[in-house]
Amino acid sequence: MTDFAATRRAFHLPRGITYLDGNSLGPMPVAARDRVARMMSDEWSEMLITGWNKAGWYVQPRKVGDRIARLIGAGPGQVVMGDTLSIKVFQALSAAMALRPGRRVILSDNGNFPSDLYVAEGLARAMRAELRVVAPEEVEAAITPDLAVLMLTEVDYRTGRRHDMAGLTARAHEAGALALWDLAHSAGAVDVDLTGADADFAVGCTYKYLNGGPGAPAFIWTHPRHADAAQPILQGWMGHDAPFAFDLGYRPAPGIERMRVGTPPVIALTALDAALDVWDGVSLADLRARSIELTEAFIKGVEAACPEVALNSPRDPARRGSQVSFRHPQGYAVMQALIAAGVIGDFRAPDVLRFGFAPLYNDLDDVGRAVDTLARILRDGSWDDERFRQRAAVT
Numbered sequence: 353m354t355d356f357a358a359t360r361r362a363f364h365l366p367r368g369i370t371y372l373d374g375n376s377l378g379p380m381p382v383a384a385r386d387r388v389a390r391m392m393s394d395e396w397s398e399m400l401i402t403g404w405n406k407a408g409w410y411v412q413p414r415k416v417g418d419r420i421a422r423l424i425g426a427g428p429g430q431v432v433m434g435d436t437l438s439i440k441v442f443q444a445l446s447a448a449m450a451l452r453p454g455r456r457v458i459l460s461d462n463g464n465f466p467s468d469l470y471v472a473e474g475l476a477r478a479m480r481a482e483l484r485v486v487a488p489e490e491v492e493a494a495i496t497p498d499l500a501v502l503m504l505t506e507v508d509y510r511t512g513r514r515h516d517m518a519g520l521t522a523r524a525h526e527a528g529a530l531a532l533w534d535l536a537h538s539a540g541a542v543d544v545d546l547t548g549a550d551a552d553f554a555v556g557c558t559y560k561y562l563n564g565g566p567g568a569p570a571f572i573w574t575h576p577r578h579a580d581a582a583q584p585i586l587q588g589w590m591g592h593d594a595p596f597a598f599d600l601g602y603r604p605a606p607g608i609e610r611m612r613v614g615t616p617p618v619i620a621l622t623a624l625d626a627a628l629d630v631w632d633g634v635s636l637a638d639l640r641a642r643s644i645e646l647t648e649a650f651i652k653g654v655e656a657a658c659p660e661v662a663l664n665s666p667r668d669p670a671r672r673g674s675q676v677s678f679r680h681p682q683g684y685a686v687m688q689a690l691i692a693a694g695v696i697g698d699f700r701a702p703d704v705l706r707f708g709f710a711p712l713y714n715d716l717d718d719v720g721r722a723v724d725t726l727a728r729i730l731r732d733g734s735w736d737d738e739r740f741r742q743r744a745a746v747t
């Protein structure tokens with residue numbers, strides 16, 4: 353059995369705060385602070401450039417990738433770290449498109465995170481391809497024989513709706529297409545099984561449920577059947593077969609290494625590596641069970657105590673990730689009032705109050721406090737205040 357009381361103790365959770373926004377930025381694992389400090393004093397300070405070899409900075413993207421592999425149903429040597437998620441979406445999508453020459457259609461849904469759609473739109477323009485965007489429930493019917501790549505985010509960032517990864521991947525394969533999954537809201541939140549689903553490509557970020565810190569690098573996975581054939585358009589020198597030969601022409605490195613682009617963010621990878629220690633000994637089955645327990649309790653509590661809000665997530669836990677959202681016409685002000693009262697969730701336009709439940713550190717006491725505080729704010733109308741209407745740059 354996973355010891356979730358112990359994993360909770362591994363985080364710095366500010367006193368008086370109930371944190372339900374780990375689906376946007378995970379809290380700091382206490383060990384990350386010391387690990388980064390040690391890296392600065394023992395490695396960067398003392399080793400200088402020799403740290404690339406001596407401290408293993410150069411191989412860190414693969415080593416950290418191997419630790420993430422276990423959490424997404426992938427094997428060793430199949431995942432590599434680096435860049436932002438938007439860039440990894442571009443790399444995976446461009447490589448997948450190149451594996452389906454003659455086909456020009458990318459299919460996604462309108463619940464996808466906008467950055468994924470922007471990247472696909474730009475790539476489609478450059479490749480003279482077509483991006484088709486349908487409603488999430490229409491995806492299956494929209495898989496047609498002209499499809500090149502099905503590109504979906506498994507868990508919807510607003511509603512928490514979870515796609516059937518294995519089923520949709522099988523449908524895409526039947527149509528002769530490839531399936532690319534964005535795991536931003538899945539990795540560390542649900543029991544992802546890329547191998548079992550027979551997916552083709554996957555990408556994800558590490559600053560949400562994996563708690564790598566703001567700006568932590570993204571990951572990319574390629575199914576082994578494609579790893580030596582995939583040809584990314586974004587050809588950087590660290591994805592070259594022999595970067596330090598400084599050849600003028602590009603020759604991809606074997607396997608997943610070709611998905612590297614440039615110099616890895618070593619300090620950020622060090623913080624992420626410390627954050628991944630918390631996952632040692634965590635079973636994904638336990639994680640999923642606890643996530644369902646927390647989200648079910650939250651829905652039940654809010655529906656009983658807050659008639660002013662409407663559930664915006666699937667009621668069936670099997671169709672949900674680890675987040676729950678509710679709608680309120682003045683959602684922004686309500687969320688600001690909630691944050692001022694010590695319960696941090698977030699707001700997503702136009703009217704969504706979003707709450708992430710991270711089994712590693714959230715518990716039923718958090719659920720109870722969040723329900724009680726939301727009910728109080730809605731009942732006493734304290735959210736209806738000018739200071740809660742001022743929109744910040746980042747929401």
Ligand SMILES: Cc1ncc(COP(=O)(O)O)c(C=O)c1O
Nearest residue numbers: 436437438465467505509534536
């Ligand atoms: C599903 C999804 N894709 C892409 C992104 C963009 O990631 P990044 O800002 O790291 O490029 C996010 C979050 O910001 C996301 O939730």
Ligand SMILES: Nc1c(O)cccc1C(=O)C[C@H](N)C(=O)O
Nearest residue numbers: 375376377465509536567746747
């Ligand atoms: N990456 C973010 C950032 O740099 C600032 C603020 C928020 C984010 C996020 O990750 C947003 C997130 N993808 C979402 O689901 O809304």
